[in-house]
Amino acid sequence: MVTRTALIALLFVALSARAQRPSFTAQNGVIAASLPASLLQHASVKKQLGSGLTTTFLLAAAREGKRAGGARIEIRYDLWDEVWLVKRVEFDGKIDRQRITSLEALEKWWRTPVRLLSAGGNRILLQVDCNVLPFSAAEEEDARQWITKSGGVGTAAGGGGGIIDVLIGTTISAKPIVSFRWNVDLSLR
Amino acid sequence: MIRKIVLLLLLATPLAAQETEFFIERIEVRNHRRVSPHVVVAESRLREGQSVSEEELRDASARLTRLPFLLSVDFALERGTERGKHVLVITLQETKPFFFLLDVQQYFDTQSRYVEADDDSRGATGENLALGFRWFVGRRGAVHIGFSGIDRDREFSREYASLAAGYTQYDIFGTRAFATVNLTMPVQDSSRAQLSPQVVVGVPLSANQTLTLKYDEARFEQEILDYDSGYEQRIVTARWTHNTTNEPFFPTRGTLLYAGPVLGWTDGASTYTIVGPDGTDVRTQSYHSRFYGIETGAAKYVELTDRDSVWGDVRLETSRAEIRDSFDDNDADRVSNYGSAGIGYSHSLWSLEERAGGGDSRLEVTARYANRTRRHYPEFPERQAPALDTRQVGGAWLRRTSWGTLRLGVGYAW
Numbered sequence: 001m002v003t004r005t006a007l008i009a010l011l012f013v014a015l016s017a018r019a020q021r022p023s024f025t026a027q028n029g030v031i032a033a034s035l036p037a038s039l040l041q042h043a044s045v046k047k048q049l050g051s052g053l054t055t056t057f058l059l060a061a062a063r064e065g066k067r068a069g070g071a072r073i074e075i076r077y078d079l080w081d082e083v084w085l086v087k088r089v090e091f092d093g094k095i096d097r098q099r100i101t102s103l104e105a106l107e108k109w110w111r112t113p114v115r116l117l118s119a120g121g122n123r124i125l126l127q128v129d130c131n132v133l134p135f136s137a138a139e140e141e142d143a144r145q146w147i148t149k150s151g152g153v154g155t156a157a158g159g160g161g162g163i164i165d166v167l168i169g170t171t172i173s174a175k176p177i178v179s180f181r182w183n184v185d186l187s188l189r
Numbered sequence: 190m191i192r193k194i195v196l197l198l199l200l201a202t203p204l205a206a207q208e209t210e211f212f213i214e215r216i217e218v219r220n221h222r223r224v225s226p227h228v229v230v231a232e233s234r235l236r237e238g239q240s241v242s243e244e245e246l247r248d249a250s251a252r253l254t255r256l257p258f259l260l261s262v263d264f265a266l267e268r269g270t271e272r273g274k275h276v277l278v279i280t281l282q283e284t285k286p287f288f289f290l291l292d293v294q295q296y297f298d299t300q301s302r303y304v305e306a307d308d309d310s311r312g313a314t315g316e317n318l319a320l321g322f323r324w325f326v327g328r329r330g331a332v333h334i335g336f337s338g339i340d341r342d343r344e345f346s347r348e349y350a351s352l353a354a355g356y357t358q359y360d361i362f363g364t365r366a367f368a369t370v371n372l373t374m375p376v377q378d379s380s381r382a383q384l385s386p387q388v389v390v391g392v393p394l395s396a397n398q399t400l401t402l403k404y405d406e407a408r409f410e411q412e413i414l415d416y417d418s419g420y421e422q423r424i425v426t427a428r429w430t431h432n433t434t435n436e437p438f439f440p441t442r443g444t445l446l447y448a449g450p451v452l453g454w455t456d457g458a459s460t461y462t463i464v465g466p467d468g469t470d471v472r473t474q475s476y477h478s479r480f481y482g483i484e485t486g487a488a489k490y491v492e493l494t495d496r497d498s499v500w501g502d503v504r505l506e507t508s509r510a511e512i513r514d515s516f517d518d519n520d521a522d523r524v525s526n527y528g529s530a531g532i533g534y535s536h537s538l539w540s541l542e543e544r545a546g547g548g549d550s551r552l553e554v555t556a557r558y559a560n561r562t563r564r565h566y567p568e569f570p571e572r573q574a575p576a577l578d579t580r581q582v583g584g585a586w587l588r589r590t591s592w593g594t595l596r597l598g599v600g601y602a603w
Contacts, residue, residue: 051264052275079266079268080268080272
């Protein structure tokens with residue numbers, strides 16, 4: 001009985017750990033991450049989401065120690081309109097901005113795969129970091145650097161700088177609330 | 190060019206449009222036990238009845254975390270009395286009323302002798318020991334008593350440890366400026382205690398920039414057998430500081446720039462008795478100097494991961510002194526130039542969640558090169574001091590708690 005209870009407890013712990021982990025997919029050479037809803041339930045994240053200020057999720061993917069891609073997600077709850085204002089900026093500069101009226105809809109939007117990078121080959125090993133930051137990114141600075149650095153053209157495949165730096169570089173000065181790291185081994189075939 | 194303009198329109202406009210401002214109807218400070226909420230609001234530089242962007246709130250949050258009496262702050266919005274109005278809630282984690290800063294780094298050379306590394310710590314602060322009590326009084330005041338050991342290594346003036354008692358008034362005339370008045374008593378061997386005033390005025394120019402004016406006076410008197418001496422120094426500094434770091438003493442991210450002039454005077458006089466075959470002769474010797482210079486520095490701290498941080502800094506100073514010394518009837522000018530550059534890496538032993546309350550425990554390795562040259566004018570070859578070159582590497586443990594900050598380290602210098 002004790003053994004069975006222990007096994008169930010271990011399974012629960014394993015499932016909980018798995019629930020924290022995003023699922024990664026590859027389609028036409030583009031790697032995307034579907035983030036778990038449990039990340040929004042993390043105590044520190046939940047507290048920040050309720051602050052009425054922007055919570056920024058900064059995703060940075062590294063391949064063989066070099067930055068290979070990334071994305072940024074921003075979520076803010078408007079206290080007066082009672083809606084979630086969300087924005088997702090993917091590795092190639094594609095922006096998705098929405099007003100979401102319920103927590104269920106927010107979780108559904110949150111689980112939508114976010115595209116991190118494009119890559120070739122048969123198999124890819126990645127290290128993906130997710131830093132959760134209070135406050136929004138420096139928008140004007142983003143735009144300015146975007147223009148001056150890369151001409152606005154995303155360096156999609158394997159680029160270590162340019163647009164990816166722009167996407168994630170300017171927000172790093174804020175103090176992270178919490179951070180996560182996932183190792184990914186993905187077959188591209 | 191056209192492509193850039195199109196991209197600017199496509200990218201900058203929608204992004205900029207996202208920048209939201211919040212009308213702050215009221216600012217509420219929570220979890221304050223000893224710290225006056227009025228001081229917190231004043232130091233945030235935010236005002237009720239104004240609209241602020243998230244960037245301004247972020248800067249205000251960073252400014253508050255640099256205050257030595259706050260460990261951490263949380264910002265949140267709540268609904269105000271009418272649609273579109275907000276209450277800004279600032280939740281504090283305070284330090285204890287007792288505070289200490291202990292920065293002890295022992296450097297040794299090849300003979301395992303302790304050597305003076307001839308440099309201060311990596312940041313702008315030079316104190317290696319400070320401890321005392323701080324009480325907030327009234328709405329905008331704070332009194333403190335304590336002990337301070339100063340290791341500023343400024344040329345042409347004396348370093349001294351002192352007991353101090355003082356009062357700080359925040360938000361003077363609603364300007365967000367502060368002023369501290371100190372009475373210090375130098376603690377020196379065989380010195381008679383002399384009270385000396387010290388005045389510091391800080392004027393915030395923006396969320397990250399401050400102009401600090403300081404007047405520091407110190408008096409020493411010594412009487413050893415029949416040798417009496419008195420010494421007095423007065424130093425005035427004005428310093429512009431740009432600070433985006435995350436911590437008052439040992440930051441892990443952000444930028445620190447400072448620059449400003451220094452002007453000082455020293456006066457010394459000693460009386461001694463010579464007993465010879467012809468009787469007793471009482472002689473007096475006097476020493477006066479006036480010095481001026483420029484002090485600049487820059488430091489950059491970058492967090493590589495949530496635990497790892499690297500930093501680099503440079504410090505450049507030049508000063509000139511006009512010296513009138515009656516002992517050998519020697520009037521001379523002296524010029525001193527000082528430069529140092531350092532790099533370091535630190536690793537936190539705590540996770541982000543463990544550091545959420547503001548405390549930290551880090552291991553640090555550092556390397557530094559410092560050079561000082563001193564020249565006399567007119568040039569007497571026998572009086573030219575050799576240039577001082579110092580290279581040092583070291584390791585230290587840093588700890589920050591609600592009681593204070595400490596750094597204990599050892600190193601090798603050559």
